[in-house]
Amino acid sequence: MEDTIAQDSPRLFIEPGDTVWQPDADIALSPEHAHYLGVVLRLAEGAEVRPFNARDGEWLGxxxxIRKGRGQVHLQSRLREPAPPGGPTLVFSPLKRDATDLVIRMATELGVGRLAPVTTERTNTHRINPERWRAICIEAAEQCERLDIPQIDPLITLGAALDGWPSDVPLYAALERMTDPKTDLSAxxxxxxxxxxxxxxxSPGEAARLERAAFVRPISLGPLVLRADTAACVTLGLLQARSRAGTEGDTSGHSDLARLQAGFSANAHVQSR
Structure with a gap:
């Protein structure tokens, strides 16, 4: 019965804080969470909720x-253990607002661990709103039963991203109109x-550089030209399915993610000067 009730309870992503999450602990609600629970959902004291984050796992509370933009959750029992960090990295060019929102939402639902925005010669927008992106990630994580949210890198150029890329970490690139890329996705x-x-x-120059880079693995999405947001969703779904089928239980990719983070951070620092 408890499991059924818990599944119907709203999930809340709450940032890890100083309070240790344990049975009978009280977790403070942000004004936004208090407003959402008390005003939007019209929940009262005693209503069940499921707070969660990657460090503490998911709890029933x-x-x-709850009153006037303030409140707290009394924790009862842990429903899910904390999740290990990981997940794929998505390197992508920001699109128009609605299309970018869709990519971020779908990437979160598909388990992406890191969002790495880059500008290219044909990028239409050269600014990002990390706070807005983060809010979209949180909303998607709350809906899809995920415990963590993707990390968001600073915006850098595609050239800087390629310059800092670890040579032994494959980058699977969806290249337009390529129907026979000869990339092995079995492992x-x-x-x-x-x-x-x-x-x-x-651009032709960017495509040529990608084709020359030894770490780039071209993949085909078929003979049709897809919208960029569609291509992102299809690519992630395809690669996730191949990854899970070929390396069930393998966590070797986590060290790759750490080195990718270091490379992007270094290049972002250089560009910001």
Whole structure:
């Protein structure tokens, strides 16, 4: 009966804080969470909720009190253990607002661990809103039963991203109109990285550089030209399925993600000067 009730309870992503999550602990609600629970959902004291994050796992709790933008959750029992970090990296060019929102939402639902935005010669927008992206990630994570949310890198150029890329980490790139890329997808790491181009595709110079890079693994999405947001979803779904089928239980990709993070951070620092 408890499991049934828990599944119907709203999930809340709550940032890890100083409070140790354990039975009978009280977790403070942010004003946004208090408003959402008390005003939007019209929940009262004693209502069940499921707070979660990657560090503490997912818990069953009850609203202790909630009023005027403040409240707390009284924890009862842990429903799910903390999740190990990981997941693929998505390197992509920001699109128009609605299309970018869709890519971020779908990437979160498909388990992406890192969002790495890059500008290309044909990128239409050269600014990102990390706070908005993060809010989309949180909403998607709450809906899809995920415990963590993707990390969001600073915006850098495609050239800088390729310059800092670890040579032994394959980057699976969806290249337009390529129907016979000869890339073996039978033995993929779980921590793979995928590259999606902008609206209009990569420029000839960018495509040539990608084809020359030894770490780039071209993949085909078929003979038709897909929208960039569609290509992102299809690519992630394809690679996730291959990864899970070929390396069940393998966590070797986690170290690759750490080195990718270091490379992107270094190049972002250089560009910001």
């Amino acid at each position: 009850r609203i202790g009190h 993929m790491p779980q921590g793979f990285a995928a590259l999606i181009g902008p609206e209009g595709g990569f």
